[in-house]
Amino acid sequence: MADIENQRLMIKVARLYHTHGMRQTDIAERLQISQSRVSRLLTQAEEAAIVRTVVAVPRHVHAELEEQIERLYDVSEVHVVDAVSSRQDELNRDLAHAMAALLNEITADTPVIGFTSWSQTLRLAIDALQPMRTHTERVVELLGDLGPPDLQHDAARSTQRFATLTGAQPVFLRTPGVVTSVEMKDLLLSRDLHARQALEMLDSIDLALVGIGANTVDPALSPGDNFFTEEQFAAMRERGAVGEVCLHFLDEHGEPIADGLDDLVVGVTMQQLRSARRRWAVAGGVRKHEAIGAALRGGWIDTLVTDVATGEHLVATG
Structure with a gap:
């Protein structure tokens, strides 16, 4: 007691x-x-994690680098942060806190937020997030389940927390994120009204929190476990893919690579993503350099949170 x-x-x-x-x-x-x-x-x-603090980095500490990237890639906002380490886990945490601080600054209404719940960095950002002042009605998952059950649980928990912090209703997409055939996808969706409704909501995204992936199997996932196989990644590399945005493969210019793999994804389409009012991404590290550059060149994101080393690479290759 x-x-x-x-x-x-x-x-x-x-x-x-x-x-x-x-x-x-x-x-x-x-x-x-x-x-x-x-x-x-x-x-x-x-x-006890009842209170989660965020270190608010003063804006424009790297103003010149940010402006260079914005100018080179014709993007609305770039936020470059100093990472305490190049280790991916520590880098992700620094980037996540910077994204959380940026989300907490939103004051305009965002009725529908699309959320890439499988992204480790975005989940860390939600863990660090404070209650938001924006008016949000729904937080909708952009992709179905990826990876093992424990990752799926973490993703659902993060979606629920994000919805709570925005005063919104969580909309889960409880289907495999990647299926083995178009026939399987059609069968799953024909039997799942909730999944069909979630996918329809993605036609009207006010803010999409986009996931950017390298053109290899993510370390947190296993090939073929509600995900693409090693052979599928290899095939996409042969066709010129350098990375993916919400599991849609891009070439170095940011152009989508037309392939049947798009049809195996249960989640946001490229057309839906393009139609979103705002598209934010948080990503960094050597492994994702090419993918981030492609996402910027293709106009798939309009706001980026990244680290200094990645920012310098983007300028050098822009």
Whole structure:
């Protein structure tokens, strides 16, 4: 019982401090506890992941590099951040926090947000996100399930959390993200009204949080596990693919590669993605350099969050 009461007090203190903007001294006076206890409770709230903090990087720290990329690729916004490490896991976390800070700045209404829930970096961004001020009605998954059950669970949890933070209804796409045949896809969709409705909602995306992938099997996924096989990736490389956007392959110029593989994807189409009012992506690291460049050249994203090394590569190859 004492633990439950302490947790309730911790949540109350966290809300007063982070949501209502009260000073610690005022919280202590209101709740009739010491200021030192208020401080300890706030620390405990962070350690328990009840409060997720985001380091807000000042805008335009790398203004010249950002402007160069925006000019070269004719893109609306580029945000370049310093990563503490080139290790992909640490880089993803830095990029995710930068994306979370950017999402928290949205004030315009975004009734329908398309969300690439299988993207590890985007899931980390949602973990770091604070409640958003925008008006959102639905958060719709852009792709069906990819990978093993634990990844599918993480993806669904992230979609649910994102919807909660925006005050929206989550719309899940609980079908395989990649199927083995067009006939299988047609059969699955014919029996799943919810999946068909989710796919129809993607006709009217106000903000698409886009996933960018290298032209190899993602380290978090297994070939053929609701995903493309090694042979399919090899075939696309032979046809000139350098990466993919929401599982749609692109050549170095950002042009889609017409192939039957598009028909095996259960998720957002290239036409739906192109029609989205805004298309944001967060990606970086050597492994994705070519894919990010292709996505920019093809106009598949209009806002990019990336790291310094990737930004410099984009300028050098632009």
